[in-house]
Amino acid sequence: MGVETAIKPRDAAWNDGMGKELSGHACRLLRPEIESRIMQGTMDIVWLKVPAWEKREGLVHGFLGRKGGRSRGGFAGLNLSVTVGDDIQTVKDNLCDVKKAVGVHELRVVTMTQRHGDRIIDVRDKRTKNAGEADGMATEERETFLGVLTADCVPILFSIPGRRLAAVVHAGWRGTLAGLPARMVDHLGDRYRVDREEVEIALGPAIGPCCYEIRDDVSAPLLAQWGDLAEGSLRQKDGHRFLDLRGLIALLLKKAGVSSERIFLLGPCTACAADDFFSYRRDYKDGNSETGRQLSFIGWL
Numbered sequence: 001m002g003v004e005t006a007i008k009p010r011d012a013a014w015n016d017g018m019g020k021e022l023s024g025h026a027c028r029l030l031r032p033e034i035e036s037r038i039m040q041g042t043m044d045i046v047w048l049k050v051p052a053w054e055k056r057e058g059l060v061h062g063f064l065g066r067k068g069g070r071s072r073g074g075f076a077g078l079n080l081s082v083t084v085g086d087d088i089q090t091v092k093d094n095l096c097d098v099k100k101a102v103g104v105h106e107l108r109v110v111t112m113t114q115r116h117g118d119r120i121i122d123v124r125d126k127r128t129k130n131a132g133e134a135d136g137m138a139t140e141e142r143e144t145f146l147g148v149l150t151a152d153c154v155p156i157l158f159s160i161p162g163r164r165l166a167a168v169v170h171a172g173w174r175g176t177l178a179g180l181p182a183r184m185v186d187h188l189g190d191r192y193r194v195d196r197e198e199v200e201i202a203l204g205p206a207i208g209p210c211c212y213e214i215r216d217d218v219s220a221p222l223l224a225q226w227g228d229l230a231e232g233s234l235r236q237k238d239g240h241r242f243l244d245l246r247g248l249i250a251l252l253l254k255k256a257g258v259s260s261e262r263i264f265l266l267g268p269c270t271a272c273a274a275d276d277f278f279s280y281r282r283d284y285k286d287g288n289s290e291t292g293r294q295l296s297f298i299g300w301l
Contacts, residue, residue, distance in 0.1 A: 058300050059159065060102060060298070068101075080098070104145055108127070119133065135175050136167065138187065145299030148168045152270050154172070157204070173218050173245060179225075204266050208268070226248070250265065
């Protein structure tokens with residue numbers, strides 16, 4: 001395919017965002033010293049992966065950034081959402097290019113109409129392109145890749161050693177309030193007979209507590225629902241309140257019975273890493289009226 005690897009040292013936005021966000025949580029923080037990229041022709045993309053999962057033959061997964069792609073303006077780079085105002089044909093071309101780059105060109109990437117809710121859909125038809133309104137999907141179908149589109153919310157990938165099963169979750173504060181990540185663990189147990197102690201979960205790049213300022217309309221329901229776990233995920237600075245969303249999700253997954261050794265945290269704060277990731281909160285705060293979405297995906301060949 002003419003693919004080569006390009007390596008670049010991490011910059012301060014990566015290091016600072018990761019360090020501030022994840023301090024105090026016992027999950028496995030993947031803090032590689034280099035930024036993983038691949039080159040496909042002239043296309044240069046950020047592609048973060050769980051090292052242990054790369055050893056599973058046939059499993060293809062990753063958290064992509066905004067690098068590469070054909071979009072322009074506020075969507076500049078690898079925007080993969082057709083619902084944010086970008087040119088639809090350009091988005092289709094972006095998807096085609098990135099599928100070639102990651103090695104699934106002839107296969108389907110299934111997405112959802114994400115609603116910040118707690119609905120989970122089982123994908124059983126390889127012809128599916130959009131699974132419908134949901135914020136979680138699971139599948140045992142081969143050659144079917146599940147995708148999550150984000151620009152600050154947490155993209156979550158699920159893998160089970162020894163099983164050709166994949167699942168994804170899109171979790172903002174509302175999905176976290178509803179307990180969606182832990183509900184997916186229950187769903188995998190109920191529907192696919194997966195022991196929760198076997199589930200491995202990767203939380204990708206998302207806005208961190210360095211940038212995710214919230215008000216009472218967000219903190220109050222989280223505190224009412226999750227008590228001390230939510231309290232421990234809040235930060236106070238100069239009279240402002242900030243939320244460690246990934247940290248809270250990790251704590252809720254541990255509460256649901258997932259070992260901290262099986263929870264992986266990848267990537268920086270999306271709002272800090274402007275060159276590498278789209279961020280709704282950052283871009284709209286800066287006065288822009290548009291921003292793109294990056295793709296996270298998982299599936300089996």
